[in-house]
Amino acid sequence: MxxxxxxxxxxxxxxxxxWWPGDTPFEVMVGAVLTQNTAWLNVERAIHNLVEANALSAETIVAAHPKRLAVWLKPSGYFNIKAKRLKNYCRWYIEQGGYEALLGWPTDELRHGLLSVNGVGPETADDILLYAFDRPVFxxxxxxxxxxxxxxxxxxxxxxxxxxxxxxxxxxxxxxxxxxxxxxxxxxxxxxxxxxxxxxxxxxxxxxxxxxxxxx
Ligand code: SF4
Known part of the structure; x- marks a missing residue:
């Protein structure tokens, strides 16, 4: 077949x-980073914590104290590692100019950029490319x-x-x-x-x- x-x-x-279960492209990106090695329900709980703390933005996540961020992300498991990875991703995201700027990048370049972030592997990068940036990657x-x-x-x-x-x-x-x-x-x-x-x-x-x- x-x-x-x-x-x-x-x-x-x-x-x-x-799909993807997320209200905004940024929420999709956060979910893609957090979903590594855990069930989606746990990711939803962590995102809920970020929303409740008014912290679902790249700037807030970068500025947050690592321990505070880890507490918010605790339901998603490996929360200290994921806090570091999410901070890395958000720092890179801000440095590149955010969503509007990244929208203009060719797919190969954007994929290369995503993979340059410490903690972002091919599956996470492709989740972000497909579900947050509407790029044709499988x-x-x-x-x-x-x-x-x-x-x-x-x-x-x-x-x-x-x-x-x-x-x-x-x-x-x-x-x-x-x-x-x-x-x-x-x-x-x-x-x-x-x-x-x-x-x-x-x-x-x-x-x-x-x-x-x-x-x-
Ligand atoms: S459940 Fe999986 S292993 Fe079983 S018939 Fe379907 S595809 Fe094959």
Whole structure:
């Protein structure tokens, strides 16, 4: 089954996901930094703390005392590390002129800039590019590796950039790649969380006909 057919099957089964869960591009960026190694619910709690403290802005986060910031971020786990990473990101964001200035950057340059921030890896950078800046980059995460390995389309051990190339090339003819990549990543996440889990529930899987392994 082609990448597009897999998308169509997932979309038909789950419907539009309307990601990313965030009210502003800056909130999306903060969520992308905080979501590393934790469940989204915990990220929501940390963002809620920032909102309650009137601290959901790059300037406030940079100015905040590290211990205070860590307390706000505590629900997201690894909060001391994440406080440092978020400060690094916000400092870089302000230095580049903020959202309006970054909007004018070509995608490759913007990706390179995001990856230059200490604590921002390829998945976080691509979350930000796709969901905060509407750039056509395909986000690769552990769910993507697991699902497409089981479907027999990848080995699962490929380098991040190799997988990104496979998906972006395989879907290059789509008319609106930003919208497609946005929905596709969200659909992969919901399917991998609910059905193609560590112990998969193949009996209810909409992709069972295409699956090579039908099991872990
Ligand atoms: S059939 Fe099972 S292993 Fe294959 S994609 Fe579906 S849930 Fe995952």
């Amino acid at each position: 082609s990448l597009k057919k897999i998308y169509n099957t997932l979309f038909k089964n789950y419907g539009p996901q309307n 986000v690769i995460d552990a769910y993507t590796r697991r699902l497409f390995r089981r479907l027999g389309l990848i080995e699962g051990s490929e380098h991040y950039e190799e997988l990104r190339r496979i998906f972006e090339t395989g879907l290059r003819s789509a008319s609106d790649r930003v919208q497609l990549f946005n929905e596709y990543h969200a659909l992969i996440v919901i399917h991998a969380k609910d059905v193609c889990k560590t112990k998969p529930n193949c009996q209810v899987c909409c992709l069972i006909q295409a699956c090579q392994v039908k099991g872990p």
